[in-house]
Amino acid sequence: MQTKDPEIGRSVVTGVYSTNVHDVGAGAPVMMIHGSGPGVSAWANWRGVIPGLAERFRVIAPDMVGFGFTDRPAGVVHDRATWISQVLALLDALELERVDLVGNSFGGAIALALAVARPERVRRLVLMGSVGVSFPLTEGLDRVWGYQPSLAAMRGLLDLFAFDRGLVTDELAELRWRASIRPGFQESFSAMFPAPRQRWVDALASDEADLRALPHQTLVIHGRDDRVIPLEVSLRLSSLIDRSQLHVFGRCGHWTQIEQAARFVRLVGDFLGETD
Numbered sequence: 001m002q003t004k005d006p007e008i009g010r011s012v013v014t015g016v017y018s019t020n021v022h023d024v025g026a027g028a029p030v031m032m033i034h035g036s037g038p039g040v041s042a043w044a045n046w047r048g049v050i051p052g053l054a055e056r057f058r059v060i061a062p063d064m065v066g067f068g069f070t071d072r073p074a075g076v077v078h079d080r081a082t083w084i085s086q087v088l089a090l091l092d093a094l095e096l097e098r099v100d101l102v103g104n105s106f107g108g109a110i111a112l113a114l115a116v117a118r119p120e121r122v123r124r125l126v127l128m129g130s131v132g133v134s135f136p137l138t139e140g141l142d143r144v145w146g147y148q149p150s151l152a153a154m155r156g157l158l159d160l161f162a163f164d165r166g167l168v169t170d171e172l173a174e175l176r177w178r179a180s181i182r183p184g185f186q187e188s189f190s191a192m193f194p195a196p197r198q199r200w201v202d203a204l205a206s207d208e209a210d211l212r213a214l215p216h217q218t219l220v221i222h223g224r225d226d227r228v229i230p231l232e233v234s235l236r237l238s239s240l241i242d243r244s245q246l247h248v249f250g251r252c253g254h255w256t257q258i259e260q261a262a263r264f265v266r267l268v269g270d271f272l273g274e275t276d
Contacts, residue, residue: 007020007041007042007043007044007069008069009021009023009043009061010023012090012093012094014086014089014090015085015086015089016073017065017070017072017073017076018070018071019062019063019070019086019089020041020042020062020063020068020069020070021060021062021090022042022043022046022050022059023058023061024050024054024059025053025054025057025058025059028057028058028123028272029057029058029060029099029100030053030058030059030060030099030100030101030272031061031087031091031100031101031102032060032102032103032104032107033062033064033087033107033110033111034046034063034067034107035104035107036106036145036192036193037157037161038144038149038157038176038185038186039154039178039181039182039186039189040067040068040179041067041069041179042062042063042068044068044176045104046059046257048261049257049261049264049265049268052261052265053265053268056272056273057100057272060094060099062086062087062090065078065083067185067188067189072184072188078188078192080110083110084110084113084117084118087114088121091121098120098121098123099122100123100124100125100126100272101114101124101125101126102125102126102128102268103125103126103127104128104129104130104256104257105129107130108129108130108131108132109130109131109206111126111127112125112132112206112211112237113132113206115216116206116207116210116211116214119214119215119216123216123276124216124217124218124271124272125214125217125218125219125241126218126219126271127220127221128221128222128256128257128264129221129223129226129234129254129256130220130222130233130234130237131201131204131205131229132205132206132211132233133205133206133208133236133237133240134201134205135201135230135232135233136198137201138228138229138230139227140229140254141197141201141228143156143157143160144157144228145197147189148190149177149181150177151174151177154173154177155168158172158176160227160228160253160254161228162253162255162258162259163223163225163252163259164253164259167258167259208240211237211240212240212241214241215242215243216243217271217274218237218241218243218244218245219244219245219247219268219271220237220244220246221234221246221247221256221264221267221268222234222247222248222249223259223260224252225250225253226252228253228254229254245271249263
């Protein structure tokens with residue numbers, strides 16, 4: 001008997017294409033927006049923390065257009081406006097007036113931009129290893145966005161993501177490499193952030209005046225040893241967002257939700273469980 005691919009959730013129509021969505025648990029709705037690594041999907045990004053958070057919340061984790069198993073419509077423009085529109089269309093399709101947003105890296109930039117554009121649709125924000133302000137492109141991020149498929153290249157990226165190299169097994173590297181070469185995956189990914197790549201960091205940044213005006217309670221999380229997005233970015237975000245708090249995990253890289261999964265679930269769950 002063929003086993004269902006755990007990366008495929010349910011299909012929800014979002015405008016002119018359908019979005020692959022994982023929708024589990026009950027309670028207050030929490031939408032989780034994944035990062036922008038090669039071959040990434042919502043399930044690959046969040047699988048270690050969805051079960052724990054779903055014990056307290058309704059967890060909604062979409063594949064953003066251009067990633068995972070969401071449709072790849074011809075002519076779609078992969079930019080911040082497109083991704084914001086996708087999230088809003090998904091909220092409308094699920095009949096959700098307001099959600100908590102959790103954004104990882106690239107997903108943090110989308111969460112921030114959505115909160116700026118439509119603050120009434122967002123209750124609280126969690127930003128982890130987030131993009132969202134301009135900063136000099138790191139060698140690590142340049143390598144991630146410039147990935148060309150090979151098992152060796154994927155192994156190198158996983159070593160870059162994790163502080164604990166024990167998490168990076170040959171089996172995991174092969175699994176993620178094979179994910180990155182599924183039909184359509186690399187084609188959309190390679191077209192998304194072409195060189196020179198500093199412009200994409202800047203394109204994902206929100207205006208600092210808008211960030212200062214955000215009214216939302218915000219939890220900013222970062223791995224101290226992150227080699228993809230520097231800790232200074234989260235320090236800057238924390239200084240700009242008035243109602244923010246900052247948590248830094250030592251001995252942790254860009255994989256906060258993987259390297260510190262149990263602590264991440266407790267920290268985020270307690271923050272989102274507070275009443276405003």
